[in-house]
Amino acid sequence: MADIRCDFNNLFTTRVGKHGLRESWLKQIEPKVKTAVRALHKHRGEGMTGWMDLPRQSDQVKKLLASARRKRGRFDDVVVLGIGGSALGTVALRGALLHPFHNLLPRRDRKGLPRLHVLDNVDPVFQSGLFDDVLDLPRTLFVVITKSGSTAETMSQFLTAYDTVAGCLGADRVAKHMIAITDAHQGHLRPVADDLGLESYAIPEGVGGRFSVLSPVGLVPAALCGMDVRGLLAGAARMDERCRVASLWRNPAALFAATQYLADRKQDARVSVMMPYAQGLKEVADWYAQLWAESLGKARDRRGREVHVGPTPVKALGVTDQHSQVQLYTEGPYDKVVTFLTVDKFRLRLPLPKVPDDLAGCEGLAYLGGQSMARLFHAEQEATRIALCEAGRMNQTISLPRPDANALGQLFYLLEMATAVAGELYDVNAFDQPGVEAGKSATYALMGRSGFEDRAREIRARKPGLKKYVL
């Protein structure tokens, strides 16, 4: 299997001029990066770095692959009930490894594989649309994913799914139509799953939501839909090897983290654009956006000092967003670093027909006839890179040899490792998310959950807004 390749050339002043990075800045922080990489590997698997061990797990993988084999052909729809880190990995995997219109294919063209839905929102119209108008309950499998069992969105969907299955098929059928992925011992979902006799998988200790794609969280839906789970893990294991070396110049995760950090700190380039040139990798940018934002966006550093740091991840898509965002990227403020994700070789080139006689006079077609969509796609990607460089804008490219499971596993692990290293450079805890608590407690208060009465009073005491500010 070929390695993915990271080209950092276009970040440097040599390519983009005065708004780029200087190599001397990298030299300055190199010792810090080395220390960070060594510390991560020395303590690998400890604390919240359990994700570092996922490429080499085996027991649960055997179990989930065997289970998926047994279930093949029995279900038309797999519905993931999960949100945030419990959803984004699966959405990224679906986009990258299934047919681009997988859910639209007739059953026979899906080779016995189910459609895959991820219900990562509680919009009533969205949810009812799926439950009432799409699913055929006797042929539906729900996968409920929450580590704590206290995620309001997922638990309310679990309640709905339980009630629907029990009501339509009988309470004794629930265990045939539901898989639970949750903590091995703790939380509100674990005892329920055990009581109901659900097939269940453990999210290992030390694996936070946004680092869970290579745990059962991502692998169970992947296996159910026939994706190459072993390839994913092999790719991640390969990247783990590449990222063990402490040298900045040989460790792609370290260089990724260091350059992004310097772009923020030295050039005030706080916006991190992820722009895949492959429709199938579009949702990898969503997955990255959570990983990067939630890990690095922090009010306090590890010594408790108020810092309010964190780059803002932005999702774009090539070539589509050339016609939407690239105007801003080339001409607006020098506050961005663009990371292109590209694919060297697509499954097909899709030749463009020769221009037929009917259209021979059309100047907008002449140069296209007889070429291929793949060539056009690659030309546009190269053209955007050139345009950004000419405009003095920092950019870098991560190239996947092919858009397969192995490359995707490498990519996930690369970005997870880069996030961990960046956390060290920003000196923040990359594995917590204290900033979401205020919203959660307000939700509980507004929903009347017991124990949140004080918060509810506090909310009711808020002054109403001024009428003149409402138009």
Add this chain to the structure above:
Amino acid sequence: MADIRCDFNNLFTTRVGKHGLRESWLKQIEPKVKTAVRALHKHRGEGMTGWMDLPRQSDQVKKLLASARRKRGRFDDVVVLGIGGSALGTVALRGALLHPFHNLLPRRDRKGLPRLHVLDNVDPVFQSGLFDDVLDLPRTLFVVITKSGSTAETMSQFLTAYDTVAGCLGADRVAKHMIAITDAHQGHLRPVADDLGLESYAIPEGVGGRFSVLSPVGLVPAALCGMDVRGLLAGAARMDERCRVASLWRNPAALFAATQYLADRKQDARVSVMMPYAQGLKEVADWYAQLWAESLGKARDRRGREVHVGPTPVKALGVTDQHSQVQLYTEGPYDKVVTFLTVDKFRLRLPLPKVPDDLAGCEGLAYLGGQSMARLFHAEQEATRIALCEAGRMNQTISLPRPDANALGQLFYLLEMATAVAGELYDVNAFDQPGVEAGKSATYALMGRSGFEDRAREIRARKPGLKKYVL
């Protein structure tokens, strides 16, 4: 029809403290805003403000509605070939006004309406997936949209579609399976459309791509899929009325533009997050991202001075991104303004079942049983607003009474008008996109288009990257 409502309270220091806006700043720029609004209305329809006349167009609307009626039941798939402004409006309309799983519904449940695909990328796997595995050609209608007829992506897809239809069904059938939307007189597609005898619509003069959703560009696909085109235009016309008044305190577009501008200029809050709380409005954020980025992201002001301005639009989705981006929004740098899009009343509330005896012991469920998804959804939205205010973060809310065509028409027009006013405040041309030319010419050069030989030589002369920067 009820008006949409904009609540700006949470932008001000009174609500969010020192990182908010002061009313005195608004007073300072009020005269400039008034001048801008008056000038826009005085010269409405002139130059590139043709979009201001779209709410009251009539001839083409009658024609496209009649055509859509005649075609009802004859097609299973409508495929839009277009990109950027030719695609984003239709994608937003599809999300907001069709069933959330419209394309997955069996034919009988779609009430004779076709599925709607927007091919806004030239990824070969994506395009071949649609053409080869999804479409039934005799029941497919293509809508090709490009004003200039020189958009490489759209023209290459047009070539493919023409060749496929002509090859499979015969050249004489092309006109039955293709609609063209392009300039009335100019460009490369107009003569082709006329020669082939295609049904065609004109993009009016003075309507740029990103301001074209209420022209045939958005309305033809909308009509073909049974959306309420008259409602859309009526909503836009209503908002046009509301935005004619020059007073900042009564014109929502003016206040939107002024506050966003001040957030950027006075508080360095350069990131403009659009966060719909409605799955169906998710793609409105994509549409807005193009509108805002491409209109305001400019290297030079109108006097030709180098300025490099432009806020960065970011797309988020409630509640989904509470579990992804809100950590950064509450704790990271004070560089964002969040605009919530909310819906007062959904089509249904989706009651949550009572907690059954089997699950009675589950603490994570007790407070949810017997409530509704709509209540949870609204509680989360309110909770996020509260959490942002408590963290001192600027936010504002645009509320749609219902997620219908009228409200959507109001919203589109509101944001278009706000963009035009913001262009005046930044003193940039909001209607051009000079920054995309460098990329376009590089694409042409790399594809060997005649006339771009010099550019090709220039590209070949670029120095190769350094090996040490490639890992």
